Amino acid sequence: GAVVSQHPSWVICKSGTSVKIECRSLDFQATTMFWYRQFPKQSLMLMATSNEGSKATYEQGVEKDKFLINHASLTLSTLTVTSAHPEDSSFYICSARVLAGTDTQYFGPGTRLTVL
């Protein structure tokens, strides 16, 4: 199946700093990537949809100025958590759709963010 990677796999940062998470599709081009957040023992919550070459579409309640998404190429999307606070600590997962118009998404391994 399609392979999606994320980097870093885990990161610890101080409150007030910014953290960038990369999501790459390794063996296919992804016009659309998605960013999810998962709190412990909860479901995956979609944060935003990232389309290559255009602005990301954010879900209701997600601050676009805090969670900056850049989808600069067909194989790379980045999520930057700006001015991180302890409540931003979570597991962030990206996914990519192989073909436009299909619904199957392939997920990255996730990034564990801990903000001290």
Add this chain to the structure above:
Amino acid sequence: DQQVKQNSPSLSVQEGRISILNCDYTNSMFDYFLWYKKYPAEGPTFLISISSIKDKNEDGRFTVFLNKSAKHLSLHIVPSQPGDSAVYFCAASAPLNFGNEKLTFGTGTRLTIIP
């Protein structure tokens, strides 16, 4: 409003027996359903999917059944193996805009296979 529900947070099944995971949905616009398996601290892995034009899809040990009238789907795993122990999420999508479909996930069911 939880549009996709997995009412059993956990399930334990003996190795070799059948595991049945259930999922209910409320949005009648959903037309594509997927099951993902997730280990702790890892991203979900796609298992199997089904379109609303079908009522059954089978792939090896995994079979998904869809009952549109009841807005219910289930994942059957047979025979269950210890490596199947994980959290299983069902997900659904609706044809809102071509190319912009997004997945709505259930809350997950933790499956434990007992050796």
